Amino acid sequence: MAFYSTSEFKGGLKILLDGDPYTIVENEFVKPGKGQAFNRVRIRNLKSGRVLEKTFKSGDSVEAADVLETDLQYLYCDGESWHFMHLESFEQYQVGEAAMGDAAKWIKEQDHCQVTLWNGQPIAVEPPNFVILKITETDPGLKGDTSGGGGKPATLETGAVVRVPLFVQIGDTIKVDTRKGEYVSRA
Amino acid sequence: MLKARAALQARLRAFFMARGVMEVETPILSRHAGTDPAIELLQTRYTGPGAPAGLPLYLHSSPEFPMKRLLAAGSGPIYQICRAFRDGELGRRHNPEFTLLEWYRPGFDHHALMDEVAALVRVALERELPREQLSYGNLFRHYLGIDPHAAGEAELRSLAIEQGIPGADELVLEGADPWLDLLLTQCIEPRLGRGCLTFVYDYPVSQASLARIRPGPPPIGERFELYLEGIEIANGFHELGSAAEQRARFEQDNRVRTSGGVSPLPLDENLLAALAAGLPDCAGVALGIDRLLMVTEGVSSIEAVMAFPLDRA
Numbered sequence: 096m097a098f099y100s101t102s103e104f105k106g107g108l109k110i111l112l113d114g115d116p117y118t119i120v121e122n123e124f125v126k127p128g129k130g131q132a133f134n135r136v137r138i139r140n141l142k143s144g145r146v147l148e149k150t151f152k153s154g155d156s157v158e159a160a161d162v163l164e165t166d167l168q169y170l171y172c173d174g175e176s177w178h179f180m181h182l183e184s185f186e187q188y189q190v191g192e193a194a195m196g197d198a199a200k201w202i203k204e205q206d207h208c209q210v211t212l213w214n215g216q217p218i219a220v221e222p223p224n225f226v227i228l229k230i231t232e233t234d235p236g237l238k239g240d241t242s243g244g245g246g247k248p249a250t251l252e253t254g255a256v257v258r259v260p261l262f263v264q265i266g267d268t269i270k271v272d273t274r275k276g277e278y279v280s281r282a
Numbered sequence: 283m284l285k286a287r288a289a290l291q292a293r294l295r296a297f298f299m300a301r302g303v304m305e306v307e308t309p310i311l312s313r314h315a316g317t318d319p320a321i322e323l324l325q326t327r328y329t330g331p332g333a334p335a336g337l338p339l340y341l342h343s344s345p346e347f348p349m350k351r352l353l354a355a356g357s358g359p360i361y362q363i364c365r366a367f368r369d370g371e372l373g374r375r376h377n378p379e380f381t382l383l384e385w386y387r388p389g390f391d392h393h394a395l396m397d398e399v400a401a402l403v404r405v406a407l408e409r410e411l412p413r414e415q416l417s418y419g420n421l422f423r424h425y426l427g428i429d430p431h432a433a434g435e436a437e438l439r440s441l442a443i444e445q446g447i448p449g450a451d452e453l454v455l456e457g458a459d460p461w462l463d464l465l466l467t468q469c470i471e472p473r474l475g476r477g478c479l480t481f482v483y484d485y486p487v488s489q490a491s492l493a494r495i496r497p498g499p500p501p502i503g504e505r506f507e508l509y510l511e512g513i514e515i516a517n518g519f520h521e522l523g524s525a526a527e528q529r530a531r532f533e534q535d536n537r538v539r540t541s542g543g544v545s546p547l548p549l550d551e552n553l554l555a556a557l558a559a560g561l562p563d564c565a566g567v568a569l570g571i572d573r574l575l576m577v578t579e580g581v582s583s584i585e586a587v588m589a590f591p592l593d594r595a
Binding site: 133 | 320464466507514
């Protein structure tokens with residue numbers, strides 16, 4: 096088992112706490128001039144995405160988490176799992192619903208995703224920041240309205256629903272920012 | 283920022299000049315070092331004439347010991363602005379190399395010196411700030427409702443958990459002092475010195491460091507700290523003058539170092555000899571120039587006030 100001492104702490108370091116993998120978001124060294132030093136850290140649970148704070152005594156060690164982020168291509172969904180492949184090693188990975196999270200509603204076959212592997216198993220999937228998707232359902236807009244003010248819901252080919260300007264119609268393809276779940280432009 | 287630093291140091295030198303405090307220089311490289319278990323030292327080595335086999339030297343963590351030797355030799359009031367060095371310290375408020383202002387006032391106790399620190403900070407900030415002053419005991423009573431001189435490890439631990447310090451329930455800390463440090467830095471310090479000068483004085487004897495002890499109950503270490511905008515700026519003592527007591531504290535420090543798995547350090551016999559010869563009754567204080575600049579310039583990172591912090595040194 097590998098361990099990290101608090102002096103190795105920095106943003107992005109992957110550690111294991113209570114059996115879960117975490118990434119360090121922020122690390123602050125706190126020390127009174129004549130007293131005990133501490134590291135106050137903000138850490139993100141790589142499985143749940145939850146961010147929490149923790150205090151360590153400086154000099155303490157924490158177990159390292161074997162975590163790897165890798166670029167995988169999405170192949171298909173068999174109804175239960177999403178299948179991905181590494182384009183160089185051709186290794187295939189099966190991702191369950193929990194690890195897919197929101198990514199499932201944004202990606203189409205052949206899209207590339209950033210996948211977090213813990214001990215070789217996928218635990219989180221990051222969709223591309225921007226995706227181009229076709230609108231399959233939306234109310235017809237009012238003729239002549241090009242302002243985009245207000246907007247209306249539109250269902251995309253992947254099932255996701257985003258707000259779009261009134262002039263956007265069924266069959267249009269649009270660019271969406273997956274981090275905010277927001278319409279960017281027509282594509 | 284360079285101009286602000288140069289102007290600040292010029293104001294500080296003028297302040298001491300006007301008050302008849304003499305500027306001195308003492309070695310940065312020293313054969314001995316402070317034994318404070320909370321401070322790790324950087325070490326180097328001189329080899330050459332006088333020491334063909336090599337002489338291990340410490341980069342001082344403060345100029346305290348040689349300045350006390352000057353005082354014992356009859357220097358009168360003295361100050362020094364110098365670089366000081368500490369291993370293992372890097373963060374928003376720490377750089378392993380930093381600028382320290384240290385000064386000593388024969389005939390002052392820690393209260394008289396707090397007055398002078400306040401006057402100096404007024405000159406540094408170029409404005410008058412209100413001043414508040416709390417004993418360490420009242421500080422903890424006021425903010426956390428406990429008596430830090432009486433509270434034991436278990437009570438402090440449950441208080442830390444109750445205060446919601448994240449991860450406190452899993453921390454392993456030995457004795458009351460590290461828990462007091464945790465509560466101070468997490469729950470109290472951020473609230474100190476907001477728009478004012480906060481002096482904290484009269485510390486538990488276990489945190490007296492190099493301060494003299496006033497008999498109790500409870501016995502008190504005559505030490506003080508200054509906080510500005512949630513930042514620890516200065517630490518001062520009504521200085522311990524007894525050579526025997528100083529030797530006992532060095533030895534105690536070394537016992538703590540050894541039990542903490544850190545190697546003990548050689549005692550500074552030169553300092554002990556000077557104390558035995560007679561240190562005038564005096565108070566002394568060390569003030570972090572970089573942190574003071576952080577406050578005058580309104581920045582939250584020590585890197586912002588240094589031309590070349592560690593990663594560019």
